[in-house]
Amino acid sequence: MAVPKRRTSRANTHSRRAQWTATPPTLVPIILSGNTFRVPRRLVKLVHAGLIDPREF
Structure with a gap:
């Protein structure tokens, strides 16, 4: 038989929500056509492939 959860104060x-904080993404310097750009690590491959413009960051 299903029992309802207890109510939290x-x-x-x-206080539980206050423990969570977002961290900004780490930016990695990459060089494209002689210019240095700082791009989030997870987007480096897309920038090298030309799918994302690095000037947006």
């Missing part, structure tokens, strides 16, 4: 919910 508002203070506990807020």
Whole structure:
């Protein structure tokens, strides 16, 4: 038989949410046609392939 979850107090919910923080992506310097650009690490392959313009970052 399904049992409903217990209600969490508002203070506990807020303190739990306060622990989470977003970190900015690490930027990696790459050189394209003599110019140096700083691009997020996960997008380096796309920039080299020409699918993303590095001036957008």
